[in-house]
Amino acid sequence: MLASCADPSVLEGLGWLLCYLTSGTHIAFYWSFVTVLVLLAVTAPVALAFGFGGAVAARSSIWPISLLGRGYMAMVRGVPDIVFFLFFVIALDQGIEWLTHQVRCPDWTDPVRQGLEFRVCPQAKVPPGNAPQVWHQIYGFGLAVITFALVFGAFAANVLLGGMQAVPRAQLETAEAYGMTQRQVFRRVLVPQMWIYALPGLSNLWLILIKATPLLFLLGVRDIVYWARELGSTKTSVYAYPHPDWRLYYFLALLVFYLCMTRVSEILLGRLTRNLSRGQATAAGEAQRKAAGGVA
């Protein structure tokens, strides 16, 4: 905090605004943008991995694995995100604590569920009750990442499965004719070619993921939406910087942030599509070939 901000009540105009915008709560607000970006950066690859696993499992010729893959997609896709978020975070949290309880407190006689209470022995609390608050926040954030990745992984699995099925059969047959094993066909022909078919769906998912980040607030992580509402609300003189209801401006700032995020993503994804189309047997690849003066 700036030295001139020691007594906000005597400040006016720009000086006040500068101090206001650098107050402790505002710094926390700015950090929450980082939280959202970290969530995106971690969730996207993990969700893609889940999606890839799900798609491969769904294609498997072994019946139980295929069922697992298809079941995962159907279950997560068929349940509203919010319900899944609310359910899964509690279930995961209590499941972890129940397991640690079984391991650490085998002699505990009281039931874990007492009426409405969920009570494990103190040693089984995750994170432990005496852990600093930051660990509780990291734990909550971890739960959020897992949940996001699971939900978006299911959507990604569906998109990737579609991508795999869209690769022309002739390509795979040719590879087989060259004597490649199934595994080689998958790795050398199918996977490199499926991305261009999956990309429109995946870029859609990415935009939806960006827009779904306010759900973090629902999971108890103090994200930008929480802070916008908290900072924008009317502040009486109990606070150092009293002001009327400014939620409109804070939410406007969020609107601009999300629009910028999606716009930048669209530009980058457009570039990626062009790169991936090169040499592909798709309409876009064909157009590129013609533009370059190649023989159709």
Add this chain to the structure above:
Amino acid sequence: MKKLLLATTVMALTSGAALAQQTVRMGTEGAYPPFNFINDSGEVDGFEREMGDELCKRAELTCEWVVTDWDSIIPNLQSGNYDTIIAGMSITDERDEVIDFTQNYIPPATSAYAALSADADVVGGVVAAQVGTIQAGHVAESGATLLEFATPDETVAAVRNGEADAVFADKDYLVPVVAESGGEFSWAGEEVQLGGGVGMGLRESDTELKEKFNVAIQSMKDDGTLNEMITKWFGAEALVF
């Protein structure tokens, strides 16, 4: 998998710390000044922060403050996310069925209506209240149309933009709102006494912790420090013990 790794790391890091002094996690809303709010350095502040810290000192507990949504403040206590609720929560019979309360640390609260004009219709009109509060319950029974909001601030905003005719809340919360509105807000209707005062909420199985806090609250009542704090945060007209 990652989660498990993280969990084990957390445990490995912290399980070494002795449980000599019990850590109590205090759950509060952080949006109900002057009871509790997030001050400009991002810390929990307010009457309950000051009193809670003093209680913990007297009960020889280490206290950690946790901010949570009002909506889910009771379920989160029951599932063990924190150990106490200290969030301006009035003691009522309905709540007492699911959680336990310490003795009250604020006398039975006066609730009041604030509106844009003193003759606002608080019985037949639309009245805003925070969801899950005794005030919301009272409005529902009074015959007025109840409009519920997640945060106290939104109930006030609803009156300001004409969605509701009046807001019904703890008078202690509304006093600064009315006083600083520059004449925009005024008191309306009659004041109402609701609930059995404000107390700390605990899990029903946590009887030992409840006793510790009861003793600490009693000692603060006995030596007058509690009254001093109430006057400091709620003004000279506030009810004291």
